[in-house]
Amino acid sequence: MQIEHLGLNVKDPAAMADWYVAHLGMRIERGTDEPVVCRFIADSADDVMLEVYHNPAADTPDYSTLDPLVAHLAFASDDVEADYARLLAAGATPATEPTPLDNGDAIAVARDPWGFPVQLVSRAEPML
Numbered sequence: 001m002q003i004e005h006l007g008l009n010v011k012d013p014a015a016m017a018d019w020y021v022a023h024l025g026m027r028i029e030r031g032t033d034e035p036v037v038c039r040f041i042a043d044s045a046d047d048v049m050l051e052v053y054h055n056p057a058a059d060t061p062d063y064s065t066l067d068p069l070v071a072h073l074a075f076a077s078d079d080v081e082a083d084y085a086r087l088l089a090a091g092a093t094p095a096t097e098p099t100p101l102d103n104g105d106a107i108a109v110a111r112d113p114w115g116f117p118v119q120l121v122s123r124a125e126p127m128l
Contacts, residue, residue, distance in 0.1 A: 005040060007051035008116070009060050013037050016052045016114055023090045024075055024118070026050070043075075064115030068095050072109060072117035080120045084108040092118065 010016050017039035020026040029049065031039040038053035050073070054060065077083045081098045088094060092110035095117055100106045104124025109117050 003048075005049040005051045007053065008063075009055055009058055010052050010063075010114055010116075011054060011060050012114065013039050013052040013054050016112065017041050019091070019113060020050070020052075023087060023092075062115065063117070064111060066115070066117060068109045068117035068119065072119045074119040074121050077120040077122050080106045080108050080122050083120050084110055087112075087118065087120075 025044045026041040029040045029042045036055045040051050042049045087110045091113040095109035098108040106122040109119045
């Protein structure tokens with residue numbers, strides 16, 4: 001089996017998808033506005049797809065209270081510090097400052113404008 005997508009119920013999926021396209025290099029693969037607003041966005045490598053939608057039949061979590069250790073969306077970065085600063089300038093808020101790790105990796109977490117934790121990671125050794 002292969003993962004097709006991860007879905008998140010969010011307050012403004014169209015705006016969130018647009019922000020991920022503009023600032024994280026994703027692209028919209030599919031979208032609808034009826035019966036619910038929904039966007040499927042894919043990463044630049046065509047490896048991961050995220051569905052952001054708003055379905056009022058279910059609660060929309062307050063992602064801003066979610067500890068990044070519980071859940072986050074991680075993006076590979078060639079320059080964690082620069083990408084972190086760029087995301088903050090684009091409306092993200094800080095969660096954890098850029099930090100080098102003992103194994104040679106570097107990580108940082110910013111919250112997108114809707115509060116969801118976005119991790120930036122530079123790996124000394126690729127994961128896959």
